[in-house]
Amino acid sequence: MIADGALRGDELPSVGTEVPGxxxxxxxxxxxxxxxxxxxxxxxxxxxxxxxxxxxxxxxxxxxxxxxxxxxxxxxxFTAGFGVAMLGHSRPSVIAAIQRQSGRMVHALGDVFPSDRKIELEERLSAAAPWPNAKVILGLSGADGIEAALKSAVLATRRAGVIAFEGGYHGLAHGPLAACGYSARFRQPFAGQLNADVAFVSYPAKGDRAAIEASRQGVARALATGRMGTVLVEPVLGRGGVVEGDGEALGRIVQMAHAAGAVVIADEIYTGSFRCADGWCLSGLSWSELPDIVVLGKALGGGLPISACLLRDEVAVAWGDPDGEAVHTSTFLGNPLACSAALAVMDELEDPTxxxxxxxxxxxxxxxxxxxxxxxxxxxxxxxxxxxxxxxxxxxxxxxxxxxxxxxxxxxxxxxxxxxxxxxxxxxxxxxxxxxxxxxxxxxxxxxxxxxxx
Ligand SMILES: Cc1ncc(COP(=O)(O)O)c(C=O)c1O
CATH class of the missing domain: 3.90.1150.10 (Aspartate Aminotransferase, domain 1)
Structure with missing residues (x-):
């Protein structure tokens, strides 16, 4: 129910003061x-x-x-709050899910004693992933999801080198920051704390043959060093300039990475969850070969902070037996409120209407x-x-x-x-x-x- 005088959401603008007032x-x-x-x-x-x-x-x-x-x-x-409010701010189904869940439980015990909501969400995300038996690591932000993806890739390949793209943006925690092709100025003050083995190559922009070729050569050169375990790429550069990647070129890059024993992370934090109007995880790009890890965030939680790193089963096994300790977890992992919101978003976005x-x-x-x-x-x-x-x-x-x-x-x-x-x-x-x-x-x-x- 919307209170009297409250926003409906379909209004035209109305600005009665100077801005800011x-x-x-x-x-x-x-x-x-x-x-x-x-x-x-x-x-x-x-x-x-x-x-x-x-x-x-x-x-x-x-x-x-x-x-x-x-x-x-x-x-x-026109920003949907950095792309988060994909289904509109305060979507009624999301608010109802949060209200229902907040009457039962707002916090559980992360990786030790998870909530029922977290298990449901991980099942749903696994089923939505592009490979069978996909595994899930939840996070609280996009950067968190990329951190989990980078760690998974290094475990799977035992190689710390990362191939990233000029203009790419993956968040500002240390792992993703090292691969931030959007701005060298963001990396520079923290350079001493960042992965030094990152090769930045041209982004294979759709329709730009020179960029596609430069990208192919850059990836080939970096892979030839034998140090690269990861290719980290956005299917459409978001913050770096809304540039659509060439589906075929991206598919070829995945093939080259696989041939060299590297894994590919598709950062679909901005583009996924149907923002690019075509799919949960792979934003409809015709990858001729699938990436190995997909990261979702932003719109996934309908406004609550949550992200998901989806792993191909063969990559997930690299986490192995953690000797009785969770080597990657956090206090709020799989927060039940955020999981309920994400489940409501998934219900909506899986509805054909x-x-x-x-x-x-x-x-x-x-x-x-x-x-x-x-x-x-x-x-x-x-x-x-x-x-x-x-x-x-x-x-x-x-x-x-x-x-x-x-x-x-x-x-x-x-x-x-x-x-x-x-x-x-x-x-x-x-x-x-x-x-x-x-x-x-x-x-x-x-x-x-x-x-x-x-
Ligand atoms: C493609 C992409 N990856 C990762 C991130 C980082 O997400 P967050 O700001 O939630 O850490 C962003 C944020 O804009 C993004 O656009």
Whole structure:
């Protein structure tokens, strides 16, 4: 039941104050007292670069496609909260599952005495995986899932070297950070603590023959060292610029890795769970040979923090007999609340009607918003990339313009984020619950902002 005056989620934007408004400003002043200065510094830098303020709004409510801020402004969230609210914020089935579970138990004993919910979720994920008898390691964040995948790969191959891709982003814990091709600046301060044996190669972007060939050669060279046990790849670069990988080239890379005794991790944290509109685990890419490990996160928990590392049985056996100790676990492993939320998300996304509606939403987002804007010469769009509900527009004017557009969109009631290695993209990962009116209004707002901000 939605309380009187609460968001429904199908509203059009309504912004009645400056952005941020006076209440948000007070919150942000308080935030500055306790928040790590890295985040304040980022806002300052964005403001300097774009000539527009980048103080945040403060979210107080979120439902469906909408969020409300501390000043009672309503926004349409074209990010779905970093891609998490794929089925809309506060999806009723997810909230009901959390409420039911919270009446019974909110915490269990991880790997020692698991909850019934954790067992159910692992069964469901194993059945959804692309290989028979798949095994599961749950985590709390995407980075956690990648850590589990990297550890599994090194156990299976006894080789610590990792092949990663330029532009790739896998989270910022030490394991994934070492393989962060998105930004060398993220790695540099921590270099002394990171895996030094990472080979970065070109990403095999669909339609880019030179990149595909450079990628093949880079992978071959790295594998020839005999030190590489892992290839870690996103089927569509997300944060690194919404670049779709070439399905055939990715399949060939898997074959090369297998021939050299290495395992392949498909990072489907962003692309999976139907964000790319085609499947749970492999986002519909026609891999001519399957990867060995798939990592899911973000949308999997419907808003609760959970990730899953799915392992081919042959890789999972490498964990062997841990001598009576769990060598990879954590206090909150398989948290029952998060598992219940993920089960509700899986119920929804395994329903053919919901799947059809996600596909229809993706088609409508491209035809109603992306294509008309990208095709309008006045908008200064240099390129469009992506798949399903993961879309990037590369803007003429680079990072400076992207930041100014992001801010102007916010002032008109739309949440969008910058993306790409150079920050020259506007990224859209909308929830699959937008109304026709929200899409039409969003398109006209985006068109007007792009025409104004040059
Ligand atoms: C492809 C991909 N992998 C991993 C991560 C890291 O996930 P988290 O931020 O939950 O650690 C992200 C986050 O954006 C991602 O996009």
């Amino acid at each position: 006076p209440r948000a400003r007070r919150w942000v002043e308080r935030l500055a007292q306790s928040e790590c200065p890295a985040l304040t510094a980022r806002r300052r830098r964005r403001a300097e670069l774009s000539g527009t303020e980048h103080d945040p709004i403060v979210w107080t409510e979120a439902r469906g496609a909408c969020v409300r801020d501390a000043d009672d402004n309503i926004y349409v969230d 919901v799947r059809a509606s996600v596909r229809a939403q993706a088609e409508a987002f491209w035809s109603d918003v992306i294509e008309p804007v990208a095709g309008d010469d006045r908008c200064g769009v240099l390129g469009v990339g992506g798949r399903g509900l993961l879309v990037g527009l590369r803007l003429d004017g680079g990072l400076r313009r992207v930041l100014a557009v992001m801010r102007a969109m916010l002032e008109r009631g739309y949440v969008v984020l910058p993306g790409g290695v150079k920050g020259d993209q506007l990224t859209f990962t909308p929830p699959a619950v937008l109304t026709d009116a929200q899409r039409a209004h969003g398109r006209e707002t985006l068109r007007a902002v792009l025409c104004e901000v040059r």
